Amino acid sequence: MSRPLPWMTRLRNAALSAAVWALTHYLRLIGPRLSAWTCAFWARLIGPLTPIQTQTLANLELAYPDRSAAEHRAIARGMWDNLGRMGGEFVHLDRIWQFNMWEPAKSRIEVEGATQFTAMRIDGKPALVFTAHLANWELPAIAAAAQGLDSAVLFRAPDNAFFADLLFNARAQVMGNLVAASHVAVFELASVLEQGKHLGILVDQARRGGPLVQFFGHPCTTNPTIARLARLYECPVHGVRVIRLPGGRFRITCTPPIDLPRDEKGRIDIDASMQTITSIVEEWVREHPEQWTWFYKRWRI
Template sequence: MSANTARSLPRTSDHRGPGKRPGALKTLRWLTEAGATWLWLRGMRALGPERASNLGGWLGRSLGPRLAVSRTARANIRLAFPEIGRTRVEEIVRACWDNLGRTAAEYAHLDRIMDPANDRVLYAGEEQLRPAIEGRQALICWSGHFANWEVLGCAAAQLAPRSVAIVRDPNNPYVARLIEGCRAIAGGERVNKGREASRRMMGAMRDKALLAVLLDQRLSDGIDATLFGHPAKSPSGAALMAVRRQVPMYPVRIERLGPARFQVNVESPLHPPQDSDRETCTRHLVDACNARLEAWISARPGEWLWQHRRFEKRMYRA
């Protein structure tokens, strides 16, 4: 394990910035969770990439479908694919938990996964990112929570001399620092989503960096859009940036080839429209991104993260 990952637990402070000091019980809970995470990473590291991924997959598909959050996964699948039967729904639930378990185990091996000498990550279409790879122009590459989604930020850091990945840090600051130690192996810059991320996205454009973002999760303050025909608040920051700066958005489809092995496909870019006002152009670009997400999910539903509430609350009540 890298020195960053194996380092001792951080000081008692919230990594997200100054604020109210956590109480003793919350701090104890955070420390307990961080200790368990540290032991998990150490144990997975000792197994090697394939065995760790396989164990994580087995744990995920064995335990995950029994958890309460799987009700959300089943509801999401039925909303997206109303025509499929119960047996197929359960197959997808087991597959998505298998993938999530593998991803959790693979955090301990991101350095080995991303090492070009190991051929664990294969690329197709990456030559389209050459303006950013050569440091001549800022570009945006985006994906969703497919296969091992951490590969996107790591790949951007390896391909381009300057990269910024927008990430979602765990709420537990101690766990967040352990995860950051795993993510940092490829270099580049990572910014937690929120106000700071919005400012840094603008800086990435000025710095002619490669910006990597995940666009498939629901944001309460996101733009009104649809996914699989249902209302789904969607992230719009990257699309707005693309419209403002007239920067193309490159869809990056990440597919799992096996335990700790992946294919990174850089697809043809989505160019920001210019035939209307900024808000309308942004909405059209978000719709195009969601349409691409639908195609990816439909093709390999077992590799997407179904366990979060992607649609509006009223859809789940219905």
């Protein structure tokens, strides 16, 4: 039997719940585009004043040593704008997917590599999909569910239980199966692939004890889960990314299956494969640096 929460915790959760309810209903009322603009305005205003800005600028100086401090601040400002817009879009996850393949001009979403998505849906085989914290990274999982792709998503829940529940409930309405990262998650991930489903994993954060890879010319660790699963199940691995476009629109791109490196025995080489995947993510970030989350401690070893 679980112990009741302390009254101060219950009071704090009640206050948070009331505040979030009021803000959510206001943002829902004004619609996705105005909601995104409003949150982006406040993020651009407040974000640079937080301690997170220091880590952001340090990472940008490491990644782009040839650029000026003003250019670093401009990228950081774009990052805050993107994060604010994503926050404003989060309350509209059930409305944000507007895709019409017959009339693309009327769609909020553009899709490149649609044949790859179609092939994954009809081939009856499992597949691994990696993505990164670019633009609105919630969209690939929403797209998979909207297009009938039987899928699951590995995610890391926030440490705060209140916000963890809030995020889980919002995502559960519009995404496939949600698998919380934990020391036992690997068994659930294996079950997903054994059932012939598709598994999405974010791959652009550090992992203590993980393989060392080069990212923007500097060593960092990475999470090898996707390469280990690919080696175990010999299933195709695709990269999917989101690009934010003007006017509240997005482009989702899907790569063909990635040809991952193999060792002398013909098995997928985990360390080399993670370098291949990391290099692809770096190309994505370099193309739209203002749409990536630069405040992660990516180069922590």
